[in-house]
Amino acid sequence: MTTTATEGRHEDVASAPRFERPLRPLPGLRRVARDANGTTITNGVIGLVFSATGPIAVILTVGVQGGLSAEQLASWIFGVFFLNGxxxxxxxxxxRQPLAFFWTIPGTVVVGGSLDHLAWAEVVGAFVVTAALVLAIGLTGWVRPVMAALPMPIVMAMVAAVFLRFGLDLITSLGVDPAVAVPMVAAFLLSSSLPALGRRIPPILGALVVGAVAVAVAGRFTPVDSGTGWFAQPVFQLPVWSWQAVVELVVPLAVTVLVVQNGQGVAVLRQAGHTPPINIATVWCGLTSAVAALVGAVSTCLTGPTNALLTASGERRSQYTAGIVCGLLAMMTGLLAPAFVRLLLATPESFVAVLGGLAMLRALQSAFVTAFRTHFTLGALVAFLVTVSDVTPLNISAxxxxxxxxxxxxxxxERGDFAEARRPAGA
Known part of the structure; x- marks a missing residue:
């Protein structure tokens, strides 16, 4: 499947319209309800749980260190969840395929490095300029040919390096917090090894439930009063133009959206057998980023890890319902951003780490297989090592x-591999 996708992309790019059209007929409510099942619903829930745990912690860390108020943080979280949901x-x-849009995590880290010397209104101004740049590139149709020219093994090696942290955090949690981690892993393995049980209780759902019980029994659930209400109250921020903010933030943010994050999302979806609408997705990222910026939210992207979770299991034709479930739950999370953050901070870090690590195992395995199975293996190895190194020249992610x-x-x-990739399928 991967070889065909890699070798046939040049023909697809040449023949496909600039703006990909939706599938017809559009599925009605009955069709969506019929296609949804325990697996896709569970994948949607896990996709949301993952997006609303570790990644949201990055926003909280960056915002607190940057001096943002609780109201500004809640508004930021509202934007990245409700609008992207x-x-x-x-x-x-x-x-009719899972297309999960959330926010650029590397971009959030870049923003954190600027909050100590830029005003928040200037940062928001950079968000708006970034949105305009991403939208313009999407409208030109340049994104799809660039992505088609990137060898899939090299892209998936980068994806594997990004996903590697989740597997390592899983192993670390087993040693640091066995009271929570061990029961979750045991539940996952038991449900995975017994097909009859796995059909009734998907392995990830079993790990989630057992982990919640373990946290409660151990007395590790410690909610605190954050000082905010339960429902989101978006804070509209008027952007301020600043050359320093534009020069410092716009290019790194655009690169993380267009190449790093959208590249991961497209690679993951292609690996699962889907055909993501790259140009339209880029246009949507630009438009949504512009609206999200006004409530202080960082740029929108087609996320890689969440889409990997949505496509981790189940029939391909019904996986789009996992995206719908994830999006609906994200909208609810956005509306309840202050309350959700309060609950999130009440659970131990190991609970989130184990859940994300277990959910990403198959995606990590698939990324490694694609990266090192056939062509571009040396380039894939270099891409993997550089990404793992976490070097950030020019404040651009590894x-x-x-x-x-x-x-x-x-x-x-590896020039011969490029020639092989350009050769038409079956030639």
Whole structure:
């Protein structure tokens, strides 16, 4: 499947329209309800749980260190969940495939490095300029040819390096917090090894339930009063133009959206057998980012890890319902952002780490197999090593530099693989 997708992409790019059209006929409510099942619903729930745990902690850390108020943080979280959740529901329904849109985590880290010397209004101004740039690139149709030219093994090696942290956090949690981690892993393995049980209780759901019980029994659930209400109250921020903010933030944010994050999302979805609408997705990222910026939310992207969770199991034709479930839950999370953050901070870190690690195991395995199975293996190795190194020259994430280094090495030392990839399928 992967080889065909890699070798046939040049023909697809040449023949496909600039703006990908939704599938017809659009599925009605009865069709969506019929296609939804225990597996897709569980994948949607886990996708949301993952997105609303570790990634949201990045926002909280960056915001607190940057001096943002609790109201500004709640508004930021409202934007990245409610607006992106709405986009996820519409996109998954229109194209009948899981298309989860959330926010750029590397971009959030970049923003954190600027909050100590830039005003929040200037940062929001950079968000708006980034949205305009992403939208313009999406409208030109340049994104799809660039992504088609990137060798899939190198992209998936970068994805594997990004996903590796989740597997390592899983192993670390087993040693640091066995009271929570061991029961969750045991439940996952038991449900996975017994097909009859696994059909009734999906392994990830079993780990989630057992982990929640373990946290409660151990007395580790410690909610605190954050000082905010239960329902979101968006704080509208008027953007302020600043050359320093534009120069410092716009290019890194655009790169993380277009190449790093959207590249991961597209690679993961292609690996699962889907055909994501790359140009339309880029346009949507630009439009949603512009609206989200006004409530202080960082740029929208087609996320890789969440889409990997949505496509981790189940029949391909019904996986779009996992995207719809995830999007609906994200909208609810956005509306209840202050309350959700309060509950999140009440659980131990190991609970989130184990849940994410177990859910990402198959996706990590698939990424490694695709990266090192056939062609571009040296370039894939370099991309993996650079991404794992977490070097960030020019404040641009290591995932981007991993792609650059991997493609450069393959262009120098694996020219035959490029020729093989350009050869039409069956030639």
């Amino acid at each position: 709405l986009l996820t529901v519409l996109a998954s329904w229109l194209y 995932a981007f530099w991993g792609l650059v280094a991997g493609v450069a090495v393959s262009a120098l030392l």
